[in-house]
Amino acid sequence: MGKSTLKDLLERTPLWQQFVAIALVGIAMFFSWDGFLRLPSDLIIPMKQWITQFFNWLGNDAAIGEYKFKQFTRSFALVLKQPLLWAEYFLYRGYRPLDLPPVPWITLILAGGIFGHWISGWRLALFTMGCMLYLAVFGLWRDSMRTLSIVVISVPFAVLIGLWLGIWVTRSKRAASIITPMFDLMQATPHMAYLVPVVILFGFGQVPAMIATVIFAMPPMARCTILGIQTVPPEIIESGQMSGCTPRQLLWKVQIPAGKRILMLGVNQVVMQTLAMAVIASLVGATGLGQKLLNSLQQLKLGAAVEQGLAIVLIAVVLDRLTQAYANRTNNYSPPEPNLMKRHKHLVAFGAMIVVTFILAWMFEEASVLPRSMTFTFGTQLDTAVRWFSANAYAYIQPVRDFLTLYVLLPVRNFFLIVPWPVVVLMVGAAGLRLGGKSVAIQCMSLVMMIVLFGFWVPAVLTVYLVFSAVIICIMIGVPIGIWASRSDRVATVVLGICDTLQTFPSFIYLIPVIMLLKVGDLSNIVAILAYATVPAIRYTYLGLKGVPTVTVEAAIANGCTPRQRLLKVELPLALPEIMLGINQTIMMALAMVAITALIGSRDLGQEIYRALPTADTGRGVLAGLAIAAIGIIADRLIQAWAAQRKKLLGVAS
Amino acid sequence: MKTKYILTAAAFALSSVCFTGVAFAEAESDEPIIIVQNNWTSQLVLSNVVGQLLESQGYTVEYVPSDSQLQFSAITNGDMHFQIEVWEGSMKTAFENAVEDGMIDAGTHEAVTREEWWIPNYVLDVCPEAGNWEGLNACADIFKTAETAPMGRFVGPPADWGKNYAGRIEALQMDFIAINVGQAATLWAELQSAYDREEPIVLFNWTPNFIESKFEGIFVDFPEPEAACFEDPSWGPNPDAVDDCGAPSSAWLKKAMWSGVAEEWPGAAQIMTNIDFNNAQIARAALLVDVDGMEPEDAAALWIEENQELVTAWLN
Numbered sequence: 001m002g003k004s005t006l007k008d009l010l011e012r013t014p015l016w017q018q019f020v021a022i023a024l025v026g027i028a029m030f031f032s033w034d035g036f037l038r039l040p041s042d043l044i045i046p047m048k049q050w051i052t053q054f055f056n057w058l059g060n061d062a063a064i065g066e067y068k069f070k071q072f073t074r075s076f077a078l079v080l081k082q083p084l085l086w087a088e089y090f091l092y093r094g095y096r097p098l099d100l101p102p103v104p105w106i107t108l109i110l111a112g113g114i115f116g117h118w119i120s121g122w123r124l125a126l127f128t129m130g131c132m133l134y135l136a137v138f139g140l141w142r143d144s145m146r147t148l149s150i151v152v153i154s155v156p157f158a159v160l161i162g163l164w165l166g167i168w169v170t171r172s173k174r175a176a177s178i179i180t181p182m183f184d185l186m187q188a189t190p191h192m193a194y195l196v197p198v199v200i201l202f203g204f205g206q207v208p209a210m211i212a213t214v215i216f217a218m219p220p221m222a223r224c225t226i227l228g229i230q231t232v233p234p235e236i237i238e239s240g241q242m243s244g245c246t247p248r249q250l251l252w253k254v255q256i257p258a259g260k261r262i263l264m265l266g267v268n269q270v271v272m273q274t275l276a277m278a279v280i281a282s283l284v285g286a287t288g289l290g291q292k293l294l295n296s297l298q299q300l301k302l303g304a305a306v307e308q309g310l311a312i313v314l315i316a317v318v319l320d321r322l323t324q325a326y327a328n329r330t331n332n333y334s335p336p337e338p339n340l341m342k343r344h345k346h347l348v349a350f351g352a353m354i355v356v357t358f359i360l361a362w363m364f365e366e367a368s369v370l371p372r373s374m375t376f377t378f379g380t381q382l383d384t385a386v387r388w389f390s391a392n393a394y395a396y397i398q399p400v401r402d403f404l405t406l407y408v409l410l411p412v413r414n415f416f417l418i419v420p421w422p423v424v425v426l427m428v429g430a431a432g433l434r435l436g437g438k439s440v441a442i443q444c445m446s447l448v449m450m451i452v453l454f455g456f457w458v459p460a461v462l463t464v465y466l467v468f469s470a471v472i473i474c475i476m477i478g479v480p481i482g483i484w485a486s487r488s489d490r491v492a493t494v495v496l497g498i499c500d501t502l503q504t505f506p507s508f509i510y511l512i513p514v515i516m517l518l519k520v521g522d523l524s525n526i527v528a529i530l531a532y533a534t535v536p537a538i539r540y541t542y543l544g545l546k547g548v549p550t551v552t553v554e555a556a557i558a559n560g561c562t563p564r565q566r567l568l569k570v571e572l573p574l575a576l577p578e579i580m581l582g583i584n585q586t587i588m589m590a591l592a593m594v595a596i597t598a599l600i601g602s603r604d605l606g607q608e609i610y611r612a613l614p615t616a617d618t619g620r621g622v623l624a625g626l627a628i629a630a631i632g633i634i635a636d637r638l639i640q641a642w643a644a645q646r647k648k649l650l651g652v653a654s
Numbered sequence: 655m656k657t658k659y660i661l662t663a664a665a666f667a668l669s670s671v672c673f674t675g676v677a678f679a680e681a682e683s684d685e686p687i688i689i690v691q692n693n694w695t696s697q698l699v700l701s702n703v704v705g706q707l708l709e710s711q712g713y714t715v716e717y718v719p720s721d722s723q724l725q726f727s728a729i730t731n732g733d734m735h736f737q738i739e740v741w742e743g744s745m746k747t748a749f750e751n752a753v754e755d756g757m758i759d760a761g762t763h764e765a766v767t768r769e770e771w772w773i774p775n776y777v778l779d780v781c782p783e784a785g786n787w788e789g790l791n792a793c794a795d796i797f798k799t800a801e802t803a804p805m806g807r808f809v810g811p812p813a814d815w816g817k818n819y820a821g822r823i824e825a826l827q828m829d830f831i832a833i834n835v836g837q838a839a840t841l842w843a844e845l846q847s848a849y850d851r852e853e854p855i856v857l858f859n860w861t862p863n864f865i866e867s868k869f870e871g872i873f874v875d876f877p878e879p880e881a882a883c884f885e886d887p888s889w890g891p892n893p894d895a896v897d898d899c900g901a902p903s904s905a906w907l908k909k910a911m912w913s914g915v916a917e918e919w920p921g922a923a924q925i926m927t928n929i930d931f932n933n934a935q936i937a938r939a940a941l942l943v944d945v946d947g948m949e950p951e952d953a954a955a956l957w958i959e960e961n962q963e964l965v966t967a968w969l970n
Binding site for chain 2: 097139199203204205206282283285286287291294295297298299300372380387390391394401402405406410511512515516517519520521597598599600601602607610611613614615616
């Protein structure tokens with residue numbers, strides 16, 4: 001029987017019959033052999049150990065002749081360290097051998113202001129200075145500068161590597177076939193999984209943290225480069241060729257300037273990802289705001305953690321606004337201002353400011369380093385508020401918690417745990433075949449098989465259970481909010497604003513209040529995931545409904561639909577493919593959060609990754625990370641295939 | 655753009671004229687000494703104390719955050735140079751392995767440590783005998799939650815901290831289930847929430863630790879361990895099981911140092927070996943941060959000021 005007839009068979013039999021068949025097979029397997037539930041350990045491929053051994057060998061013994069691989073990675077790290085050191089000298093440390101102090105904080109704030117004014121105007125200047133003032137006044141200056149020095153060095157590296165890889169992909173088909181799927185994989189793998197191999201190869205400290213950051217922040221840049229170059233209109237390229245451009249000139253003088261907007265979007269993404277790594281990078285030795293934030297949480301100083309988290313968000317927002325404004329700057333073609341002073345007014349102001357602030361810093365120590373007595377914090381008030389809330393709300397929340405845990409979550413978990421793995425392989429395969437055809441089916445089935453064979457079945461099932469429960473709740477919350485936002489522009493502004501804040505805020509902070517209210521348990525994990533993963537469900541529902549053509553809506557109204565009918569029979573079905581993409585994103589976010597909610601306590605893949613770090617168990621960390629990526633990719637492939645099929649049916653294929 | 659950089663650089667150079675730094679004493683190497691920082695309060699303050707003492711002698715110091723297990727390979731490799739708090743209870747194996755690989759054991763503190771089950775004092779109002787494992791077990795019922803019922807819930811440390819509490823519960827035939835958290839902060843969040851509502855809770859805790867300055871409570875006494883406990887089933891309350899005992903009620907606290915320190919900074923190596931804290935001194939250091947709300951750096955400065963005599967003895 002060929003594959004195509006198998007597909008026909010699947011499509012001809014009613015869905016319920018297929019489910020009954022699968023259930024029967026499952027029950028038969030459940031009673032026949034324990035290995036269907038948990039593969040016996042002698043059948044598991046010891047890939048975990050192999051990878052760990054390989055990395056230990058690479059980190060300790062690998063050598064070409066006398067020259068050890070370790071020496072190579074260490075000298076590589078040493079080279080990377082130099083620019084970082086200079087940024088540190090400049091921003092916060094001062095240069096000890098010459099007794100040079102760091103640049104005074106007032107100088108940096110005013111420099112930010114002048115820079116903001118130069119690229120955009122007063123609004124940006126004031127905004128930049130305001131945010132920087134926050135860092136100083138809340139006593140976070142030094143740590144912010146530590147974080148910033150990693151950011152200012154990582155971002156150029158990530159941008160350059162991303163740009164180069166992106167250009168390479170647009171030029172070579174072979175490169176594209178290797179690099180593109182690698183990026184998919186890298187983006188679906190949780191950040192923490194990168195840390196273990198980095199620590200083995202590069203050790204501990206600022207530089208390894210920087211390397212992990214660059215690896216994580218680079219793919220969006222490469223993607224945007226590919227997109228930017230490929231979407232340059234052919235007319236522009238042809239006119240470039242007609243003017244006699246060499247390929248190199250064509251790239252640098254035509255394609256890249258023409259794709260500048262998209263490239264700058266990539267830079268923006270790099271900045272955001274770099275700051276998103278700030279907290280996680282402190283697990284491998286990065287100092288700065290991320291480290292302080294984790295320490296605050298460790299001491300239950302939630303208020304202090306919020307202030308530090310806000311500082312990370314503000315740095316991200318300022319850098320984002322600055323890069324955006326720089327990208328959107330219009331070229332000034334008016335003749336240059338004849339007066340030299342006026343033409344270079346920003347430069348003049350900058351020079352004057354430097355002189356004045358340095359004299360100030362010399363006269364008053366406060367202008368050089370703000371003493372702690374002049375800073376303040378609202379931390380303790382917030383702590384008291386959270387404790388008051390958890391003490392008072394607990395009585396109402398506990399019954400709900402107990403009910404959900406006992407009668408919903410635990411039964412679902414137990415059910416997930418008794419499903420034999422061959423059943424899952426078959427179901428995923430059948431779904432893949434129906435929705436996307438043979439290649440999707442084979443890809444998804446082999447990913448599941450890999451999880452089984454490498455011995456991650458049970459943690460993977462627990463992960464799927466947590467993510468599945470969280471995603472259901474995300475949809476129940478996110479879709480109605482998205483519908484509500486699509487009905488009113490005012491609501492939309494507020495909701496989308498909250499969404500942005502939720503996503504940039506370091507997710508570690510949510511964990512503590514969640515534990516206080518809900519105790520250690522599956523529900524805490526799920527609620528912590530919700531705070532982060534509901535956002536795409538809201539956003540894509542909103543976008544999907546907004547994207548329904550006005551003609552269609554008007555036709556529905558003309559046909560006498562009630563608002564309810566219009567929503568349920570016309571708008572939602574049309575927006576469904578878009579909403580499904582949102583759910584796809586929600587699944588991705590939830591999977592990413594699993595590694596972080598491991599700090600609460602769980603037995604899933606996130607815990608495997610988190611545990612791999614202190615034990616330096618590379619294989620465990622990397623494979624668990626890849627297993628999470630595999631789950632994400634399976635969900636992604638199936639949903640994308642479904643959405644494409646659906647869009648074709650609805651005639652809205654793009 | 656280029657001119658701007660030149661200007662900035664000029665300004666940077668200018669500042670050297672404006673400031674005259676403290677004259678540095680003769681130190682052996684200009685390279686910074688890297689001190690490990692972990693994520694609990696006493697360690698943060700003590701590492702700052704060490705750092706400030708070294709700085710007062712003209713050394714350059716840097717602080718690098720690290721995980722409490724991974725730090726040892728970093729110290730062995732010379733990526734980091736000194737760790738002030740090594741705990742027997744949770745780091746013994748990693749520490750001993752690293753010493754085998756060449757890391758230096760820089761001496762034991764006078765302070766002793768303990769890691770054991772712990773209850774807040776208000777639990778004693780409902781269960782007066784809870785300070786002892788048998789008494790605690792008799793009241794297991796008051797610690798139950800929806801998931802663990804009819805057993806009591808014991809909030810345990812992260813799974814990789816080298817504690818086999820599930821094993822001990824089984825060996826002592828206690829009516830408890832150990833729920834392992836992912837990290838220490840989770841323990842404290844659980845404790846804070848229960849403490850505010852005076853809900854009975856029994857959890858993993860250790861001393862010296864900031865918890866004792868914020869929450870009142872006691873450790874639960876288990877049979878004091880002997881080597882026989884782990885080998886001979888007939889030893890201890892359960893004649894048919896090993897592991898039927900607690901953790902040592904006074905365990906060591908050590909210091910760890912990179913083997914190259916003595917060569918690069920012989921003076922610093924001597925100071926680090928001299929340094930020795932006792933329990934009261936550590937508790938005081940943690941209290942300055944956790945109760946008085948100071949930053950670790952400031953707390954360390956104040957601590958040095960309060961203990962001038964002791965510090966001078968270390969420095970000579």
